[in-house]
Amino acid sequence: NAGVTQTPKFRVLKTGQSMTLLCAQDMNHEYMYWYRQDPGMGLRLIHYSVGEGTTAKGEVPDGYNVSRLKKQNFLLGLESAAPSQTSVYFCASSYSNRLQGYEQYFGPGTRLTVT
């Protein structure tokens, strides 16, 4: 199993450009998440999905949109990139385990620079 994969690994955008980050998982997990990581800020939740066809906002959703058309994929879109969106983006997935919580499996990350 590949686990959680993310494409692309690196990307440089100019202000105002758009792009989509793709996350795929092959573990049949119900739950998927997008986080961003900035120096000194830890990881912050952007959007999440509790199942195919459903999405919800996290802590820092502004400037991003998401879609979960297939259970294994979770897409993160930037419609009009801004320098403040320069960050490392991590996708994660988890499964339902009411007794033990929701352990998250992270992808390798996408390093995005907006100039």
Add this chain to the structure above:
Amino acid sequence: GQQVMQIPQYQHVQEGEDFTTYCNSSTTLSNIQWYKQRPGGHPVFLIQLVKSGEVKKQKRLTFQFGEAKKNSSLHITATQTTDVGTYFCAGGPGGGADGLTFGKGTHLIIQP
């Protein structure tokens, strides 16, 4: 919203010394999770604590969950160079189903 605070931000130790990082939540947690991130890598799940006052051990790592389920700690005995990285605690009101709130992490730097 929920806040998770972690101290210290950086910890320099000599190889062989012990290391502890502390985590405090502004709200009661259903569980707390710990992750490790190596430099240039992604967060990797270490452990999950669920019960009030719970203590779990993984070789040289000891994890504790406070009685009030609002604080936690990670203690590493006799650090090794392989322990280098950033350690994060994380929690969520729903146990993580609707995402986790991460602390800012403690960077462990080991001097040989």
